[in-house]
Amino acid sequence: MSQRSITLRRPQVASDELAWFRFGRIGQRVVITNDVGDWELLDEPEFEDLLGGRIDEEHPRHAVLQAKGFIRNDLDVAGLASRLRRKKRFLGQGPHLGIIITTLRCNQNCRYCHASRTEMDRVDTDMSLETAKKVVDHIMQTPSPYLNIEFQGGEPTVAFESLKFIVEYSREKNRYENKRLEHSLVTNMTTMTEEMAEWLVRNNVMVCTSLDGPAEVHNYNRTWQKGSNAYDSVIHWIEWFNNRYIELGRDPRLWHVDALMTTTRKTIDHWKEVIDLYVSLGIKNIHLRPLNPFGFAMSTWKRIGYSPEEYLEFYTNCLEYILELNRQGVEISEGTASVFLMKMLTPDDPNFVDIRSPVGSGTGQLAYMYDGSIHASDEARMIAAMGDDLFDLGHVDNTTFDEAVNHPTVKAIAVASILDSLPMCADCWNAPFCGVRPLHNYMLQKDLFAQRARTPKCAEHMGIARFLLSKLDGDEDGSVERIFRRWTISRPRDPEEGLDAAPPVRDPSSVESGGPTSGHSRLPVLE
Amino acid sequence: MADAVVRFDRSLYAADAVHAGVEAFGKFARIALSEDADAFVLAVTEIDPRHEDVLVDELANYVLAETAASRSGGAA
Numbered sequence: 001m002s003q004r005s006i007t008l009r010r011p012q013v014a015s016d017e018l019a020w021f022r023f024g025r026i027g028q029r030v031v032i033t034n035d036v037g038d039w040e041l042l043d044e045p046e047f048e049d050l051l052g053g054r055i056d057e058e059h060p061r062h063a064v065l066q067a068k069g070f071i072r073n074d075l076d077v078a079g080l081a082s083r084l085r086r087k088k089r090f091l092g093q094g095p096h097l098g099i100i101i102t103t104l105r106c107n108q109n110c111r112y113c114h115a116s117r118t119e120m121d122r123v124d125t126d127m128s129l130e131t132a133k134k135v136v137d138h139i140m141q142t143p144s145p146y147l148n149i150e151f152q153g154g155e156p157t158v159a160f161e162s163l164k165f166i167v168e169y170s171r172e173k174n175r176y177e178n179k180r181l182e183h184s185l186v187t188n189m190t191t192m193t194e195e196m197a198e199w200l201v202r203n204n205v206m207v208c209t210s211l212d213g214p215a216e217v218h219n220y221n222r223t224w225q226k227g228s229n230a231y232d233s234v235i236h237w238i239e240w241f242n243n244r245y246i247e248l249g250r251d252p253r254l255w256h257v258d259a260l261m262t263t264t265r266k267t268i269d270h271w272k273e274v275i276d277l278y279v280s281l282g283i284k285n286i287h288l289r290p291l292n293p294f295g296f297a298m299s300t301w302k303r304i305g306y307s308p309e310e311y312l313e314f315y316t317n318c319l320e321y322i323l324e325l326n327r328q329g330v331e332i333s334e335g336t337a338s339v340f341l342m343k344m345l346t347p348d349d350p351n352f353v354d355i356r357s358p359v360g361s362g363t364g365q366l367a368y369m370y371d372g373s374i375h376a377s378d379e380a381r382m383i384a385a386m387g388d389d390l391f392d393l394g395h396v397d398n399t400t401f402d403e404a405v406n407h408p409t410v411k412a413i414a415v416a417s418i419l420d421s422l423p424m425c426a427d428c429w430n431a432p433f434c435g436v437r438p439l440h441n442y443m444l445q446k447d448l449f450a451q452r453a454r455t456p457k458c459a460e461h462m463g464i465a466r467f468l469l470s471k472l473d474g475d476e477d478g479s480v481e482r483i484f485r486r487w488t489i490s491r492p493r494d495p496e497e498g499l500d501a502a503p504p505v506r507d508p509s510s511v512e513s514g515g516p517t518s519g520h521s522r523l524p525v526l527e
Numbered sequence: 528m529a530d531a532v533v534r535f536d537r538s539l540y541a542a543d544a545v546h547a548g549v550e551a552f553g554k555f556a557r558i559a560l561s562e563d564a565d566a567f568v569l570a571v572t573e574i575d576p577r578h579e580d581v582l583v584d585e586l587a588n589y590v591l592a593e594t595a596a597s598r599s600g601g602a603a
Contacts, residue, residue: 004530005531
């Protein structure tokens with residue numbers, strides 16, 4: 001057995017020569033970060049030189065450490081304040097994501113269903129048009145200049161009339177609100193018809209679907225009715241939509257079906273096939289989402305779940321492979337990595353509601369159930385569907401928008417997720433990039449704050465940030481950074497693009513039956 | 528040979544805190560305390576297998592916390 005030797009010394013710290021920063025270790029290197037998201041990786045002797053005030057103007061690291069605000073001498077405080085204001089500008093804008101659950105009915109029976117879907121005969125879990133109108137009136141009061149209305153379920157296409165009404169009514173209302181208004185649909189594609197699809201394309205409703213991998217994985221995770229093949233259906237419709245956008249002359253980089261996958265134990269065994277499938281379908285972004293502790297996943301965890309370490313091994317295998325594909329000229333990025341990289345490499349925060357400080361629940365998003373009840377987030381409504389109303393904010397019949405977003409529960413969630421105020425998180429080098437999840441904490445430890453360092457999310461976010469910074473650190477020729485920077489680019493879509501083109505020729509082989517959905521399309525949003 | 532050797536620099540760590548650490552963790556490992564000019568040196572052997580992954584780190588944390596507490600005049 002090798003002997004472990006630890007020497008604990010008092011470091012020499014020239015505190016009057018240092019600006020404020022956090023630090024930690026990544027392998028043999030020391031990472032330092034500050035509030036505006038600047039970071040640098042140092043050798044241990046360089047770090048000691050920094051702490052000891054020995055980084056003078058002759059030092060090879062002086063220029064970069066000075067420019068990034070790690071040295072107090074000539075510190076541009078006003079410039080840092082301005083950059084911090086830009087990073088945090090989402091704070092004063094209010095919710096930009098309105099999730100509407102038009103029905104809980106779903107014809108699939110996914111092993112991990114986070115939404116606690118209902119059977120197809122439960123029409124009592126459909127949203128009425130009267131409620132839909134009240135929901136739109138409610139969410140459009142958000143002061144945010146950008147609003148994405150996202151349809152979730154259940155399977156939203158089984159209540160397509162409600163969806164159409166919400167799109168048309170919100171667009172009409174927006175003639176006076178003048179927001180940048182977008183709509184997105186999270187669908188399993190199994191009840192899609194050409195009539196629906198054409199309407200969605202013509203009305204700029206972006207489509208996001210779940211694709212868990214090759215048929216063996218997808219059909220295992222997302223059980224459909226006996227004798228049906230969920231995989232064939234989703235592949236058919238991804239290709240249909242993507243071809244239709246091209247027929248209309250739209251830029252496929254901006255107009256395409258987004259696909260999400262939920263990682264189960266089965267996925268981990270097939271990680272390379274999953275990525276190859278996404279590439280073969282021309283999908284530009286894969287989001288390697290882990291299982292969440294909500295809904296049916298809580299009861300099936302033993303069969304389909306995994307440890308944080310297993311997930312991270314899977315994630316890093318995938319990311320290494322995705323990087324290799326990029327080097328070969330294939331355009332594909334990973335969703336969570338893109339969120340972190342935008343914080344690490346650009347002056348902006350992507351305002352991704354799940355990885356934010358504070359988390360977006362109530363301050364970045366609201367979720368509306370089919371019955372008009374208001375919830376702090378998508379996850380909050382999932383918890384409500386499990387019988388726990390702790391995160392309910394009221395009802396569109398009797399709760400104003402102001403009352404909802406100023407609800408004590410929203411404030412509690414914010415307090416529990418402002419990293420600067422959380423012990424350990426406040427001092428963690430990953431704080432400028434990370435975000436904690438109070439609702440996850442609540443589900444796992446019955447505590448909004450929880451012992452965060454012991455949560456799967458902490459292991460996941462630390463592992464991902466370490467991996468990304470390590471890759472950038474060893475990037476001698478700058479090729480990794482060039483790839484990573486591409487992943488941070490987000491361009492707005494022109495809603496008029498291609499809409500004057502002719503209607504499509506009907507494809508007689510189209511699939512016109514289908515099923516449900518789960519998962520969500522909260523992809524990075526630029527403000 | 529010890530499983531781990533931890534050197535607590537005298538410029539930072541309080542003697543009472545190191546002794547408190549030896550006492551608190553002594554039931555989970557054999558801990559031999561020696562001193563040299565610069566440091567208190569703990570040689571840790573026979574670590575309880577149930578705690579071998581964390582014991583040395585927790586011992587170091589404990590001594591640091593006791594040192595901080597003794598300097599602020601309160602309990603850790």
